[in-house]
Amino acid sequence: MNRKMIALTLTGLLLALVALSGCTMLRARGAPGEAPRVNPAPPPDQTVKLKLYFADSQAQYLVPEEREVPQGNVPLPDLVIQELIKGPTTPGLGITIPKEARLASTVRVEKNVAYVNFNREFQTRHWGGSAGELMTVYSIVNSLTELEGIKAVAFLVEGERLETLGHMDLTRPVERSEDIIKK
Numbered sequence: 001m002n003r004k005m006i007a008l009t010l011t012g013l014l015l016a017l018v019a020l021s022g023c024t025m026l027r028a029r030g031a032p033g034e035a036p037r038v039n040p041a042p043p044p045d046q047t048v049k050l051k052l053y054f055a056d057s058q059a060q061y062l063v064p065e066e067r068e069v070p071q072g073n074v075p076l077p078d079l080v081i082q083e084l085i086k087g088p089t090t091p092g093l094g095i096t097i098p099k100e101a102r103l104a105s106t107v108r109v110e111k112n113v114a115y116v117n118f119n120r121e122f123q124t125r126h127w128g129g130s131a132g133e134l135m136t137v138y139s140i141v142n143s144l145t146e147l148e149g150i151k152a153v154a155f156l157v158e159g160e161r162l163e164t165l166g167h168m169d170l171t172r173p174v175e176r177s178e179d180i181i182k183k
Helices: 003-028 075-084 130-144
Strands: 047-055 062-070 108-110 112-119 152-159
Touching: 003 047, 047 075, 047 130, 062 075, 062 130, 075 112, 112 130, 130 152
Parallel strands: 112 152
Antiparallel strands: 047 062, 108 112
């Protein structure tokens, strides 16, 4: 090979590398009009502080409970729901979600609304009553709205929009209520 051919080959390889790195950067940042990529998961040993809301002993008000938990690779909204299902650690506070309830899919957040998709047990194992429903719904809503970017919650069971747990209208996303929090 002569020098001219070597120079052309090297130039071609260099241009190909530049083009490839540009495509990779576009994929990482997202092309124009494409939704931004989610940040990589935090390190498994990272802990986060959560403010969760549980029922008081009379099931009239919600009481905040702060806890620090390892996040692992779990998205924050999912972690909030998992911790709510575990129940309170503070004596005198009551559970708000049936122990058999589980997320049927990852919590999806769109336009400041968290779409929480539970398994069927969320509804079938719920103890009922309007006070119990109120505690359950606002325990979830107020806990999730503590997270940045969430202003309301839509409830689903097995992928279908939940209309009610029995009394409360859930056909629209539910917004945070400060009135139900014990002062």
